[in-house]
Amino acid sequence: MSQAAAFSQKAFNQQLKRYYSIYTGGFIGFILLLAILEQFGLPRKWIGLAFLFATIGLYALIGIVSRTVEVAEYYVAGRRVPAFFNGMATGADWMSAASFIGMAGTLYLSGFDGLSFVMGWTGGYVLVALFLAPYLRKFGQFTIPDFLGARYGGNIARTIGIISAIIASFVYVVAQIYGVGLITSRFTGLEFGLGVFVGLAGILVCSFLGGMRAVTWTQVAQYIILIIAYLTPVVWLGVKHTGIPLPQIAYGQTLQKVGELEKKINSDARELEVRKIFAERAAAANAALKDPQAAYAKGRAELEQNLAKLRAANAPADQIAAAEKALAAYPKDLEEAKKKWNAEKGLAARAAPVRAHAEPFPGKDEAARNTARLNFLGIVFCMMFGTAALPHILMRYYTTPSVREARVSVFWSLFFIFLLYFTAPCLAVLAKYEVYSNLVGSKFAELPGWAAAWAAVDPTLLNITDVNKDGIVQLAEIVIGGDLIVLMTPEVAGLPYVISGLVAAGGLAAALSTADGLLLTIANALSHDLYYKMIDPHASTKRRVSVSKALLLVVALVAAYTASLKPGHILFLVGAAFSIAASAFFPALVLGVFWKRANKYGAIAGMLVGLGVCLYYMAHTYPTFIQWFGTTPIAKWWGIEPISAGVFGLPAGLITIVIVSLLTPAPDKEVQELVEHVRYPHLRGDIVTEAT
Amino acid sequence: MGRTGKNYNRRLLAPAHGWQPAPNQGGLMELSEKHREYWRKNLVITAILLAIWFVATFIEGWYARELNAITLFGFPLGFYMSAQGSLIIYVVIIGIYARYMNRLDVEYGVHEEEEK
Numbered sequence: 001m002s003q004a005a006a007f008s009q010k011a012f013n014q015q016l017k018r019y020y021s022i023y024t025g026g027f028i029g030f031i032l033l034l035a036i037l038e039q040f041g042l043p044r045k046w047i048g049l050a051f052l053f054a055t056i057g058l059y060a061l062i063g064i065v066s067r068t069v070e071v072a073e074y075y076v077a078g079r080r081v082p083a084f085f086n087g088m089a090t091g092a093d094w095m096s097a098a099s100f101i102g103m104a105g106t107l108y109l110s111g112f113d114g115l116s117f118v119m120g121w122t123g124g125y126v127l128v129a130l131f132l133a134p135y136l137r138k139f140g141q142f143t144i145p146d147f148l149g150a151r152y153g154g155n156i157a158r159t160i161g162i163i164s165a166i167i168a169s170f171v172y173v174v175a176q177i178y179g180v181g182l183i184t185s186r187f188t189g190l191e192f193g194l195g196v197f198v199g200l201a202g203i204l205v206c207s208f209l210g211g212m213r214a215v216t217w218t219q220v221a222q223y224i225i226l227i228i229a230y231l232t233p234v235v236w237l238g239v240k241h242t243g244i245p246l247p248q249i250a251y252g253q254t255l256q257k258v259g260e261l262e263k264k265i266n267s268d269a270r271e272l273e274v275r276k277i278f279a280e281r282a283a284a285a286n287a288a289l290k291d292p293q294a295a296y297a298k299g300r301a302e303l304e305q306n307l308a309k310l311r312a313a314n315a316p317a318d319q320i321a322a323a324e325k326a327l328a329a330y331p332k333d334l335e336e337a338k339k340k341w342n343a344e345k346g347l348a349a350r351a352a353p354v355r356a357h358a359e360p361f362p363g364k365d366e367a368a369r370n371t372a373r374l375n376f377l378g379i380v381f382c383m384m385f386g387t388a389a390l391p392h393i394l395m396r397y398y399t400t401p402s403v404r405e406a407r408v409s410v411f412w413s414l415f416f417i418f419l420l421y422f423t424a425p426c427l428a429v430l431a432k433y434e435v436y437s438n439l440v441g442s443k444f445a446e447l448p449g450w451a452a453a454w455a456a457v458d459p460t461l462l463n464i465t466d467v468n469k470d471g472i473v474q475l476a477e478i479v480i481g482g483d484l485i486v487l488m489t490p491e492v493a494g495l496p497y498v499i500s501g502l503v504a505a506g507g508l509a510a511a512l513s514t515a516d517g518l519l520l521t522i523a524n525a526l527s528h529d530l531y532y533k534m535i536d537p538h539a540s541t542k543r544r545v546s547v548s549k550a551l552l553l554v555v556a557l558v559a560a561y562t563a564s565l566k567p568g569h570i571l572f573l574v575g576a577a578f579s580i581a582a583s584a585f586f587p588a589l590v591l592g593v594f595w596k597r598a599n600k601y602g603a604i605a606g607m608l609v610g611l612g613v614c615l616y617y618m619a620h621t622y623p624t625f626i627q628w629f630g631t632t633p634i635a636k637w638w639g640i641e642p643i644s645a646g647v648f649g650l651p652a653g654l655i656t657i658v659i660v661s662l663l664t665p666a667p668d669k670e671v672q673e674l675v676e677h678v679r680y681p682h683l684r685g686d687i688v689t690e691a692t
Numbered sequence: 693m694g695r696t697g698k699n700y701n702r703r704l705l706a707p708a709h710g711w712q713p714a715p716n717q718g719g720l721m722e723l724s725e726k727h728r729e730y731w732r733k734n735l736v737i738t739a740i741l742l743a744i745w746f747v748a749t750f751i752e753g754w755y756a757r758e759l760n761a762i763t764l765f766g767f768p769l770g771f772y773m774s775a776q777g778s779l780i781i782y783v784v785i786i787g788i789y790a791r792y793m794n795r796l797d798v799e800y801g802v803h804e805e806e807e808k
Contacts, residue, residue, distance in 0.1 A: 112756070115774040119749060122779045126745045129786040130738050134793070248776070252766025358771040360756040369757075377753050384749070402804045404797065407790035414783050425775035676723060679731055680802045683723075 009401055013082045020085075024224050030054065035498045044497050048188045051505040055225060056202035059218045059512065063206035066214035071541045072691070074211035074548065075142040075524060081216055081399040087412020089219035090396045092226065092513035094121075094387075094417055096172075097179025098574060100226060100510035103421070105482025107428035111357040114428075116376045118421050120383025120578075122414060127388035127586075129410040133397040135593045135678040137406035140398060140690035143521075144391040144585065145529040150674060150689065151592040152603040153667075155534055160607045162525045164584035165391040168577040169518045169525075170559065172390075175570045176515035177203075177563035183507045186458070186487075193564050199512060200560045207516045207523075208549055215516045216399060222509035223416060229506025230420050230486075234427050237493040241430055251426045254433050258357055261436040265475050266353045274467050274476040279351035285344035288337075296337045303327045350476055357432060371639035378644035379575075385650055386578025389585035391525070392517040403681035431485045434492050439464075440475045447473070450491035454484060461487070519559070523552035575643040576618060583610035583649025587657050595661075596675045602661030610653020617645040730800040737792055741785045748773070748781040 034047055068074055081089065099121070107114040139147055144165060149158035180199030185192045206218045238247020241254055265271055288295035307323040331337035355362050361372035387393065396413075400406045439451050444466050447455070454462040461481040464473060486507070490499035527548035532539055539547070584607050591598040591606075619625045620634040622642035640647055666672075677687050752759070752773050759770035767775075797803035 112771055112774065115771075116753075119753070119774055119778055123745065123749050123782050126741070126782050126785050129789055130741060249765070252764075252772075255768075255771070256766055358760065358768045360760065360770055360774075373754065373756075377750055380749060380753060404794050404804060407793055411783070411786045411790050414786055418779050418783055422776050422779055679734075680727065681797050682802050682804045683727070 009080060009082075012080060016082065016085055020220060020224065023221060024228075027225065027228070031498060031502055034501065035496055038496055038498050045189060047498055047501045048504060051501040052184060052188050052198070052508070055505050055508065056198070056512075058221065059202055060205040062218045062221060063209045063214040066210035066217055068210050068213050069542060069545050071544060073213045074545050075398075075528065076395075077211075077213040077216040077399045079140070079399055080401050083400060083405040083409035084412050085220050086216075086396060086400050086405075086409040087414075087416050088223040089216045090393065090409070090413035091416035091420075092219040092223035092509065093396060093517040094393060094413070094514070095226065095420055095510050096176055096514040096574075097183070097507060097511035098175065098571070099420065099424075100230065100507045101179065101183070101483050101486050102571075103424045104427040104431070105480075105485040107425050108431055108480070108485045109482055111355060112360045113362075113372065113376055115425065116379040117383060118425060120380045121387060122417060122421050123380070124384040124387025125410055125414040125417070127384060128393070128397075129407065129414075131590045131593070132388060132394060133406045133410045134403045134681070136394060137397050137400060137403045138678045138681060138689075139674075142395075142398065142528050142691060143524050144394050144589070145525060146533075146691075147592065148588060148603070149529070149533065151671065152588070152598075152600045153671060154600060156604050157588070157600060157607070158529055158533065160584070160604065160611075162529050164580065164607070164611060165525045166522055168390060168581040168584075169392060169521045170555075171573045171577045173515055173518040173522070173555075173559045174562045175574045176511045176518065177560050178566070178570055179511040180508060180515065181563060182483075183504055183511065186504070192566075196560050196564050199508070199515075200556060202508075202512050203515050203519065204553070204556055207520050208552055211545070211548070212395075212399065212520060215520055218516065219513045222513040226506040226509040226513075227416070227419055229502045229509070231423060233489040233493050233495060233499055233503065234423055234430070236495055237430050237434075237489055238426070240493060241433065247430065248422055248426045251429050255358060255429050258429060258433050258436060261433070261440075262354050262356055265436065265440065268474070270468065270470060270472065271474045271476055273470075274474045275351040275353075277467050278347040278476065281344050282346070282348035282351065285341040285347075288341050289345070292334060292338055292341070296331070296334050299337075300327075300330055303330055350479075354475065357429065374638060375641050375644065378640050378647045382575075382579045382582055382644045382646035385582035385586050385646060386580075389581040389589065390578070391581075391585075392514075392521040394589075395521060395524075396517075427489065428485060431489065431492070435478070435480070436475065439478065440473055442473050444471050444473060448492075450488050453491065454488055519552055519556055522555045523548050526551045526555070572622070572624075572643060576645070579614050579618070579644060579646030579649060580611065582646040583614035583653055586650055587654040591654070591657055593675065593678055595658075596672050597661055597666055598657055599661045599664055599667045599671075601664040602657040602659075605660040606653040606657030609656040610649045612649075613652040614645045614649030617648055618642045621645075726800055727802070730796060730802060733796060734793065737789065741789055744781065745785055748778040752778055 034042070034050060038047060070078075072078055103114075103117065106117065136144075136147060139150070141147065141150070145158045145161035148161040149155065151157075177196055177199065180203075181192045181196035184190055184195030184198055188195070190198065206214045234247060235245050238250065239245050241247065242250035244250050247254075288299075303323070303326055307320070307327055310320050310323050331340055361369045361376060363369035363372050397406045397409065400409050438448050442448060442451075444464075447464070451462060451464070455464055458481075461484040463479040464477055466473075467477050468474070486503060487500070490497075490503060493499075527544065531547050532544050587610060588598075588603045588607050592603070617637070619629055619631045621636050623633075625631065625642075626633050636642075637648065673687060674689065677683065677689060680686075752770075756770035756774060759773065760768035762769040764772050769777075794803075
């Protein structure tokens with residue numbers, strides 16, 4: 001039996017390698033085919049649609065082939081996913097639309113300070129490897145609340161786990177579905193709402209039919225697409241700039257050139273002129289806002305007088321027409337005027353000099369710089385511990401065949417994630433060089449092709465206005481939306497449109513794969529932890545899987561509906577999910593393995609305190625929450641931003657677990673045995689906790 | 693022969709009851725001094741690697757401004773570390789841990805049956 005199992009696992013591994021090699025080759029062939037068709041005049045919209053439907057069709061096919069009604073297959077892919085492939089699946093599970101499309105843009109816009117996300121979202125895997133993955137694998141059940149329920153006996157710990165898992169995952173999944181809608185609408189011209197539901201169909205065929213098994217094999221396929229899509233244009237652009245196809249190593253010199261351009265721009269007379277205009281407009285708006293009523297009347301009167309004067313003097317018709325137009329464009333009422341002034345006030349930011357890209361923690365004085373540094377480290381901290389506590393990631397380590405493979409699998413996970421995350425900062429610098437050297441200083445009449453195209457398509461991505469009317473582009477006249485950086489790369493690199501389609505397919509793969517993992521986590525928390533473990537422990541396996549599938553459908557629809565409302569603040573909410581997960585889960589999970597004395601009461605109190613402190617801080621410091629919940633604002637503790645609330649929540653939870661555990665009786669022998677059990681990959685006379 | 697492959701496929705955990713010992717092996721878990729030594733070694737390597745992680749993350753981040761005065765491969769060092777260097781260290785840490793622990797399992801006889 002064991003020999004047969006050993007053989008089949010090896011054969012299975014071989015088979016996977018063969019299938020995915022063929023698949024990768026086929027995908028590259030597909031790209032080449034489209035590239036050839038493009039030369040023969042295939043319209044762009046068709047290329048976009050071909051990528052959309054070919055990839056979603058492929059995911060659906062994998063979903064149908066891997067359909068299952070078996071519990072262990074549905075929840076943990078039969079626990080036979082080899083380390084290498086689990087690494088790829090985790091990579092796709094992990095890298096969301098925000099990583100794929102947004103990360104390089106964040107780095108472009110905020111320079112060094114954006115690296116807190118790069119470090120946080122990779123370094124967290126060290127914690128996963130050292131503290132969680134091997135032990136959870138040995139424990140070997142289905143969900144994270146399973147571990148909390150077993151280790152801290154009873155349903156209270158499990159329930160808190162379920163609630164935290166759902167809060168953290170739901171916020172996150174809404175952001176993914178939102179991303180799917182954006183990408184499909186941008187590249188195929190479908191309407192946003194329709195894009196959301198096409199994407200949703202892609203997510204559902206896969207997770208609905210085959211649960212974790214289908215999701216795993218789809219995620220591997222999605223990883224391959226997303227990494228090819230991300231690296232191809234960057235490598236191409238890198239060859240153009242650095243001369244070698246490994247720009248990640250060679251972009252140091254490009255960074256130096258960007259530094260020189262920054263200095264040049266900061267002393268350029270025309271740039272200073274534009275900034276002065278912005279500063280004046282901001283100052284005028286500020287002055288108007290002090291006494292809006294008077295300013296509104298005065299502004300209107302001035303325009304009317306001007307028009308009357310021109311008419312009286314019999315001025316040329318075009319001057320009169322311009323004056324009439326200005327009057328017609330004047331805000332209709334005071335509210336509209338206030339809105340406009342508030343927007344103008346923001347121009348002050350564009351009046352500021354360019355910050356050096358590689359400079360850490362810029363600020364107006366030493367105190368501001370130190371606060372910026374604390375916040376940088378705060379974000380790193382929360383993203384790392386959040387990574388090591390997000391259920392959809394930890395769940396993936398239940399799917400390997402052994403503890404040994406789980407350890408190796410974390411290595412492959414981070415390796416595959418690293419490939420994208422060490423490319424993003426490089427892409428940001430290459431893009432910045434392109435903008436500073438080619439776009440800045442070009443004539444408005446002859447913008448570089450990509451800039452003209454994107455400015456026409458979507459002004460929120462790229463907006464260039466000739467503020468000082470000199471006919472030449474100044475940096476201060478350009479507004480770039482973060483998402484542009486990844487989207488524009490193929491065109492900047494001079495690649496055909498088919499590569500833009502590929503990038504869209506990559507972004508879609510990143511969003512769909514993460515959404516799959518998250519939906520499954522939420523549905524499992526409800527069906528396995530809540531329904532099976534707490535409501536009906538005698539449910540048949542068939543019923544358990546059916547309930548899970550039904551819930552998956554409901555959760556997906558609710559998430560898609562929420563996303564179609566286009567909620568604001570989605571990025572803040574995603575960041576907040578990390579702080580929440582870190583505060584609620586991390587201490588209880590880690591102490592559960594490393595400290596036998598940690599008991600039920602400690603864990604319950606600790607999770608509640610961690611979650612409570614985290615939510616309290618956010619509710620009282622984040623302006624939107626203050627508005628929503630009507631809370632009283634408090635001063636920020638040490639200037640820490642609300643997104644990093646986990647900096648306070650996690651230690652508070654940890655200390656609470658220790659203190660309360662020590663004040664209450666030690667856990668019984670059974671629990672202590674469970675702890676011993678998860679610490680050793682194999683023990684003679686071991687208990688068995690693995691669920692099948 | 694250590695654990696048999698059968699255990700993988702048998703559901704032994706009823707939700708209402710406690711953990712049960714594996715069949716055919718009788719008795720409760722036996723933890724010898726050797727087992728405790730294995731766990732101590734695990735804690736030591738975990739602590740060492742965690743310390744490296746801490747330095748590569750928080751000490752590096754804290755002194756990023758100062759590190760930027762040094763240039764490496766054309767990069768300011770503080771920027772290089774946060775954008776790439778620390779990431780490489782993380783990958784290596786996890787690789788070392790997996791390799792070390794997988795060997796330690798065999799050395800202390802707590803390894804699982806080979807299934808590769």
